[in-house]
Amino acid sequence: MSTSADAPSSSSPAEALAFSSGQIVQEFGYDDDVDLDLRDAIEDVLGDELEDEDCQEIVDGVIMWWREGEGDLTDAMVDTLTTLAAGAPVWVLTPKAGRDGHVAPADIQESAGTAGLRVMSTVSLAQDWTGTRLASRTN
Numbered sequence: 722m723s724t725s726a727d728a729p730s731s732s733s734p735a736e737a738l739a740f741s742s743g744q745i746v747q748e749f750g751y752d753d754d755v756d757l758d759l760r761d762a763i764e765d766v767l768g769d770e771l772e773d774e775d776c777q778e779i780v781d782g783v784i785m786w787w788r789e790g791e792g793d794l795t796d797a798m799v800d801t802l803t804t805l806a807a808g809a810p811v812w813v814l815t816p817k818a819g820r821d822g823h824v825a826p827a828d829i830q831e832s833a834g835t836a837g838l839r840v841m842s843t844v845s846l847a848q849d850w851t852g853t854r855l856a857s858r859t860n
Contacts, residue, residue: 735759735765738846738852740781742768743768744781745772745776746781747771747773747776748774749774749800754788758847763784778804779805782812783809783810784814785798785801785813785814787824789823795832795836798832798833799837808856813852814846815850815851816849820849826843837857
């Protein structure tokens with residue numbers, strides 16, 4: 722018997738992030754190694770472009786591309802909270818295990834806890850990227 726957990730999914734990786742049309746999503750950590758197809762798919766779902774790190778509007782979610790060795794992950798997580806609406810998710814996108822820049826799940830867990838966030842789920846988003854959904858501890 723098949724369950725939804727092991728049934729093939731017809732949704733796109735962008736849909737796994739659970740954003741919807743009209744939402745404002747801020748992007749941190751953009752670099753030349755990001756998955757452009759995933760970015761385009763997220764923008765298609767939103768119906769608009771991702772906001773950059775300098776956005777001052779209250780946002781409905783954050784995606785943060787993060788690679789090992791980029792600095793202090795806890796500080797970066799705290800920075801994403803500046804304009805984040807209450808209850809909105811922060812998605813930390815990291816290279817998958819075995820890829821350059823991979824971040825250990827324990828490091829994400831520890832940094833999230835220190836930043837006042839908690840790990841909610843982890844999903845495979847693209848060939849080279851994994852997404853970890855964080856939520857504030859007050860949710």
